[in-house]
Amino acid sequence: MIPPLTGDAGLRPVPPPLLVEGLSFAWADDRPALQGCRLRIPAPGLWMLVGSNGSGKSTLLRLIAGLLQPSAGSIRTGLRPALVFQNPDHQLLLPSCGSDVQLGMPQGLTAAERSERLQQALAQVGLEGLAGRPIHTLSGGQKQRLAIAGALASEASLLLLDEPTALLDPASQQEVVGLISRLCRRREAPLTALWITHRLEELHHCQGAARMEAGQVGPWQEGAALHRQLTPLPAGRADG
Numbered sequence: 001m002i003p004p005l006t007g008d009a010g011l012r013p014v015p016p017p018l019l020v021e022g023l024s025f026a027w028a029d030d031r032p033a034l035q036g037c038r039l040r041i042p043a044p045g046l047w048m049l050v051g052s053n054g055s056g057k058s059t060l061l062r063l064i065a066g067l068l069q070p071s072a073g074s075i076r077t078g079l080r081p082a083l084v085f086q087n088p089d090h091q092l093l094l095p096s097c098g099s100d101v102q103l104g105m106p107q108g109l110t111a112a113e114r115s116e117r118l119q120q121a122l123a124q125v126g127l128e129g130l131a132g133r134p135i136h137t138l139s140g141g142q143k144q145r146l147a148i149a150g151a152l153a154s155e156a157s158l159l160l161l162d163e164p165t166a167l168l169d170p171a172s173q174q175e176v177v178g179l180i181s182r183l184c185r186r187r188e189a190p191l192t193a194l195w196i197t198h199r200l201e202e203l204h205h206c207q208g209a210a211r212m213e214a215g216q217v218g219p220w221q222e223g224a225a226l227h228r229q230l231t232p233l234p235a236g237r238a239d240g
């Protein structure tokens with residue numbers, strides 16, 4: 001059952017987790033990657049973007065994460081963003097699982113608080129007990145879940161995932177999309193996630209999906225509907 005796209009049913013308006021308006025950015029002078037881009041995430045949950053190569057998806061995520069500065073427009077969010085990349089080897093920096101997850105934790109925590117936060121983050125991604133494990137001994141799916149644990153330990157509540165399953169086998173892909181889906185639907189403090197994918201079957205896990213083309217994001221649709229729209233009909237079948 002897909003929940004409604006609007007906020008709660010009460011009378012009090014709830015600010016959306018993310019509101020991007022009029023966003024423009026160009027890597028070079030010639031052609032802008034984004035021009036007047038608008039994106040409104042109406043509620044916590046898992047939201048997906050699809051679009052052709054070069055349509056501006058990764059650029060948009062980097063702008064939202066604050067890694068790039070727009071030439072125009074605004075990004076409004078009350079949430080702390082964290083990026084999760086396609087290749088966890090580009091993200092995981094320290095040799096052991098525990099040391100890596102601790103890297104992004106806020107300053108000023110006591111040793112006991114750090115330890116507790118580490119255990120919690122590992123448990124949330126199903127890697128409990130692996131704090132001492134060398135990262136190179138993890139599977140691809142476990143590495144990606146560890147990167148997500150790092151984001152959780154850093155108090156991020158807006159996860160920006162750039163094709164996080166592109167390098168994973170189908171079983172690990174299911175693990176990661178299932179994990180993010182659960183974190184975004186949990187009753188207490190559900191996360192907001194913006195997930196870029198080229199793997200259209202993943203659209204069935206999201207609250208809403210939108211197409212990005214030429215630096216602009218289209219309207220939210222049901223993931224399954226967008227999947228159907230983007231899947232070519234078998235040869236010999238009439239379009240209709």
Ligand SMILES: Nc1ncnc2c1ncn2[C@@H]1O[C@H](COP(=O)(O)OP(=O)(O)OP(=O)(O)O)[C@@H](O)[C@H]1O
Binds near residue numbers: 033055058059
């Ligand atoms: N580091 C960079 N330097 C220069 N131009 C870049 C850089 N990164 C992206 N671009 C350009 O910006 C535009 C948008 O690229 P972007 O990577 O955001 O697309 P994308 O939708 O993520 O594509 P893909 O599906 O291939 O990942 C493209 O024209 C691309 O060539």
Ligand SMILES: [Mg+2]
Binds near residue numbers: 059
């Ligand atoms: Mg990209």
